[in-house]
Amino acid sequence: MRFAYADPPYPGRARKYYGKEPTYAGEVDHADLVASLEASAYDGWAISTAADALRQVLPLCPERARVCSWVKPVGACPRTFGIHNTWEPLIVVGGRKLRGGVRDWLSAQPARFGGTLPGRKPIAFCAWLFDLLGMLPGDELVDLFPGTGMVSRAWRAASLRHRGYGSPTPSADASQEYSDDVSPTPRGDAFARAPDDGRVRAAEVFR
Numbered sequence: 090m091r092f093a094y095a096d097p098p099y100p101g102r103a104r105k106y107y108g109k110e111p112t113y114a115g116e117v118d119h120a121d122l123v124a125s126l127e128a129s130a131y132d133g134w135a136i137s138t139a140a141d142a143l144r145q146v147l148p149l150c151p152e153r154a155r156v157c158s159w160v161k162p163v164g165a166c167p168r169t170f171g172i173h174n175t176w177e178p179l180i181v182v183g184g185r186k187l188r189g190g191v192r193d194w195l196s197a198q199p200a201r202f203g204g205t206l207p208g209r210k211p212i213a214f215c216a217w218l219f220d221l222l223g224m225l226p227g228d229e230l231v232d233l234f235p236g237t238g239m240v241s242r243a244w245r246a247a248s249l250r251h252r253g254y255g256s257p258t259p260s261a262d263a264s265q266e267y268s269d270d271v272s273p274t275p276r277g278d279a280f281a282r283a284p285d286d287g288r289v290r291a292a293e294v295f296r
């Protein structure tokens with residue numbers, strides 16, 4: 090099956106964060122992007138955006154879209170006033186529905202390794218994304234805004250490790266980041282058990 094992940098510059102932030110990147114091409118037209126995701130007949134797709142852009146991006150998505158939440162367990166800056174944003178929406182459309190539910194939220198730190206590109210995703214996020222889409226080894230992942238390439242590398246690593254090809258990881262740093270962020274998972278948590286159904290369960294693979 091074919092899946093896609095879109096991690097464009099969030100609305101209104103393209104120039105500020107990516108103006109000097111070779112891939113910068115101005116603001117991304119989110120209406121066009123969502124339309125092309127739908128038209129491409131992916132078996133499932135997901136798009137990251139900012140909390141303050143949700144009111145703009147969600148109405149572009151089909152009714153079956155689910156809003157999942159990546160929460161960053163960081164403190165609010167004492168110099169700011171009022172509500173301080175520490176989460177990002179991940180909108181998920183379709184995907185393979187496998188037995189063994191996947192939480193619609195993730196608590197994980199922002200990426201600390203893997204370069205300096207703003208908005209690059211940590212490996213814990215990648216693992217959660219794959220689980221939300223119900224991806225299995227052999228599935229294709231189209232990473233539309235690759236940036237550092239971490240999301241694609243994580244998918245290749247998850248597939249290979251699941252198939253027993255040693256234990257490739259996207260990078261030693263990324264593995265360290267993953268174990269710092271999400272371990273230990275409480276034992277006995279039904280959501281953390283790896284079902285014996287051939288499923289990648291990326292969150293298990295990287296543990």
Ligand SMILES: C[S@@+](CC[C@H](N)C(=O)[O-])C[C@H]1O[C@@H](n2cnc3c(N)ncnc32)[C@H](O)[C@@H]1O
Binds near residue numbers: 096103107
């Ligand atoms: C949020 S980052 C992607 C991060 C990536 N998922 C990762 O984990 O490394 C967005 C990427 O889109 C690129 N970009 C900026 N403007 C763009 C445009 N108009 N079209 C395509 N790509 C663009 C940026 O340079 C950056 O590499």
